[in-house]
Amino acid sequence: MLPDYSEQRNEHRFRAEGQVLFSFDDPLRHEVTGWLRDQSSSGFRVTHEYPALASGQVVKFQHLLASGEAKVVWNRIVGAVTESGFIILRLQQPTSSEGLSRNT
Secondary structure, three states, X not given: OOXXXXXXXXXXXXXXXXXXXXXXXXXXXXXXXXXXXXXXOOEEEEEEOOOOOOOOOEEEEEOOOOEEEEEEEEEEEEOOEEEEEEEEEEEEOOOOOOOOOOOO
16 A cells, blocks of 8 residues: 655645546656546545656646546556656546546
8 A cells, every 4th residue: 555645745635536547758758547546636645566667757637537647756566557647737627528438
């Protein structure tokens, strides 16, 4: 289990759950599936299994509550699980035609 560092946050976060898809080009396109842990009006926290994600990296994200672009602020790796904090750079509300499935 990952330690809880919520007392260090400046903004109130709300518990959230659900799948998160994020992608980035570095230089090849990567798509990562993670799980939303909490969110605030300006960011969110995700657990995933991609330890090479770097602080400062910009990703496109999509989850049930929103989609857009976010920057990785921090990463914490514990065993096979990586926890990452993101700050939202650009936010779009999902439309009814958007889903969480990948195009194959």
